[in-house]
Amino acid sequence: MYDPTVARLTYRALLGRRRALILFALPLLLIVISVAVRALSGVDDQVASDLLGGFALATMVPIIGVIAGTGAIGPEIDDGSVLYLLSKPVKRPTIIVTKLTVAIAVTMAFSALPTFVAGMILNGNGQQVAVAYTIASLVSSIAYAAIFLLLGTITRHAVVLGLVYALVWEALFGSLVAGARTLSVQQWSLAVAHKAADGGDLVTSDVGLPAAVILLVVVTAGATWYAGQKLRTLTLAGEE
Known part of the structure; x- marks a missing residue:
């Protein structure tokens, strides 16, 4: 379920000059x-x-997820070059899984590592804060990459919709509105981080750990499966 050629092409597309500048901007801002x-x-x-919860996890990670998730496949669908890939003897679920793997790796690299460095700068991992938020970033990177990869397969406006989700739902409602927190990837990942922080008061979540793990798995698996189904509907003529 992993194709090295597809992976190489996806990495090249995601880490091109313009996109790489965007990917580096937010982590650099966090460190500064x-x-x-x-x-x-x-x-x-x-x-x-x-700072790690309000900026790194609530804003930086989902935005990087938007860039990596939608960028892994959206531009290829928009310009029609995905049809060349689909003409090759590579199973379509393999294409999705490979692109998701690359999107997850890029999201993790540009979010979890800077989060850990920032945490060490801020308090030297006192009360396991740096490690906890790094784990939250790693966990949420998986779900965000899957969600935004799915958006890239179903709409040409994936980046806009992804940014609205990241900035309005996750950064605003997911942090401030109690009812919305249950349906927030941020809160699910914080439940895992809370466990990693030995149940301390600095890293908390409105969602229990069992529910958070189930929701993370269901959303990630469901988004991946549906993205594969949408890719199956594309024909070599470009019609759905």
């Missing part, structure tokens, strides 16, 4: 802000948790 906050306020576990 972390350095400034540490210089101004010193070591503060609560400040570290607020």
Whole structure:
């Protein structure tokens, strides 16, 4: 279920000059802000948790997921080049799984690593804050990549819709509106992070761990399956 050629082409598309600049921008901003906050306020576990939760997990990770997930397949569908790929003897589920794997890897690399570095800068992993939010970033990267890869297969406006989801639902409603938190990838990943932080008060979630794990698996598997089904409907003539 993994094709090296498809993976290589996808990595090349995602890490091209213009897209790579966008991918580097938010992690760099996170690091710069972390350095400034540490210089101004010193070591503060609560400040570290607020910054990693409010900016890194709620904003940076989903936006990078949008770029990686939609960019893994959306442009190929838009310009018709995916039809060349579909003409090759590669099973369509294999194409989706390969592209999802690449999208997950890119999202993790550009979100989890900067989150860990920022956490170490802010409070040196005091109360396991850096590790907890890094785990949350890794977990959420999987779900976001699957969701936004699916968007890339079903609409030409995937980036716009993905950004609306990331900035409005996850960053705003998912953080502030109690009822919406249950349906937030951010909150699901925080439930896993809370466990990793030994149940501390700095990393909390409105969703219990069993429910969070089930929802993460169901959403990731469901989005991947449906993306495969949508790709199956594409014909070499480009008609659905």
